[in-house]
Amino acid sequence: MSRIIKEYKTIQKQLNNNRNNQDDEFNNIIVSLAPIDPDQDLTKWEAVIKGPQGTPYYGFNFILYITIPQEYPTVPPFFEFQPRSMPHCNVNYNTGEICLDILKQDHWTPVWNLMSTLKAIWLLLKDPVPESPLNVDLANLLRFGDLSAYNGLINYYLNINVV
């Protein structure tokens, strides 16, 4: 648990620093990353990230729920998007489940932390991997090269939630 407390402190410090300096590429992507109830439970976290520029996600914020298992950091943390909020070819739209290799035990190493994992997920938004999709429709459109349909479909889903 000392690891997660330490991480919490570093994250708070980093997020504060980021507001004051704008150099880092990742500076502005994380709106918030904190335990839902910092006084009681450090195993349930919530994060809000911004959609990357140059993607249909730009201009939207996305909520992620994070569960820290008891064995963390030997075992990867569990990340998922808020259900029915993320139309992305590597995310299950209905459940928010994310298919990313580093989130699986085989590829996870304890050197990763919550911050770096969140950055990896953000990069996934930027560069979808249609080769191993959870959202097959979007992956098909992307692979077919029909970008207008792809962007359109994502926009459609994103705007459902706004209204």
Added chain:
Amino acid sequence: MASDEEYSLQFDEDESDEEVTALYESRNTSEFTLPDLICHKHATIISQESEFDIDDDEDDAIHEYEDEDDEDDNDDLLALPITMSTKKALSEGSVPNLKYECLTTQGIYERMLKRIHHLQPLFSIPPDDILILMQHYDWNEERLLEKWTEKMDDLLEEIGLNVTSKKIVDNTNSNTRGLKYRKDFSCFICCDDKTTETFSLECGHEYCLDCYRHYIEDKLHEGNIITCMDCSLVLKNLDIDQIMGHASSNILMRSSIKSFVQKHHRNYKWCPYADCKFIIHLKDTSSLGEYTRLHYSPFVKCNESHRFCFHCGFEVHAPADCNVTNAWIKKARKESDNLNWVLTHTKECPKCSVNIEKNGGCNHMVCGNCKYEFCWICESAWAPHGKSFYQCTMYNNDDNGKTKTTSTEDAARRLKRFTFYYRMFNEHEVSAKLDWKLGQTVGIKVKALQEKIGVSWIEGQFLSESIQTLVEGRTSLKWSFAVAYYSDPSHNLTKIFLDNQILLAKAVEELSELLLTKQPEAIMKKKPDFYNKAGFVENRRLALMECGRDLLCKGICKPTD
């Protein structure tokens, strides 16, 4: 009654005539004379009790066969003396010429070490490093050598045995491999500040021993090469043992060999019996298809005397063939809720038929057993999915909506029929287990016999042989119910089969009864009875098996649904 002379004459003919031998071998299937041979043998035993002569003859004949083949095997680098001879296969009513060996993970590993020792002069790197290379290439020596001649030092770097300059962290003093004792060390993983022992490789990624131990413990059972937590530099077996404080690398090697066995499931099969550690290695699998085509099942026997079918990996199941066995087992399990769950939540790996539960992740599945990559939706190989358009989404799961048009009455009748056969099957399974237990006490009885009356070991052998025959008879009987279930009940041959079944059941029960004799003296007196009954069981069993095979060959027995 046939005599010994006739018997050996038969073999002599085979040996002298090379063409015949070649034909016999090339066909690789059992001749129809084979069961005759066996019956023949038993008949002789019963009449003369001179089994030793016959066995000698047979051994000689088989050695001849083996010698011929061994010459071919000499260039096979993994060749070991063949532990099981064809003699066993013959006496089991199975097919001859199935050459296999019985191994353990340790045995395979030791063989690999021997290979590495041989290869060492070629590589000019320490044996430990070659071990890692072998592990990386799935113990495939040829592929390793190929890559080695292609890349040499680059390969070492790629796999993580050598450090590349750019990977080194600019820590001046910690860039040595091994354990260090540090005061007030702040571990990056657990974020504790403590005075502790640490470990790092040449890359300088240094973590406390506790964290390293947790990390390695998790990885040991995966059987993959373990690397530094932050880069691709490899932890060698020596490092692992050093970190863990004891010989843990053995576990890793064992897991690695296990995954090797599973990946090569065509040639290597685990003995399916509970807690049995043996692996059967069949070098030449080309003949397996031929066996199944003729509805034989290629049985093998591990060093613990467990017999199982090499084709389907299930326990010995004659007279049923692999298809019937498979169908029967599925059917039997279907009746339980467990299977309902398995059917709805899992799919079979298209390659090795292991049931796989998809509990998350994308549709790109990698079978944990044989590492086959496939698509969850269409159950075909993954490779084409990586590049082209998804065709498999077009597939509709409509056929899952089971709209059974058959009336419920019909279904009920079928269920009743199945339940009957299944109960019979089960009863013999239970009995076989009980007989096996009886077999354990027979060992004690035999011992008591030797001490009490002072008979020689060889004279008491008939008891354990009878037990063996009894268990084999029960097993065949058990599977014959599966065959009976799938057979057309109106056909004449089925009726003959059922008659045979009854005869075997009767023979088995008689032998079983005989084995319940308590007094050692009485047992000795009944020795001729034992031979008679055991021989009878064996004959009936072979007849039933042949009859069952006939049903299968003629298509009268067809596994459905």
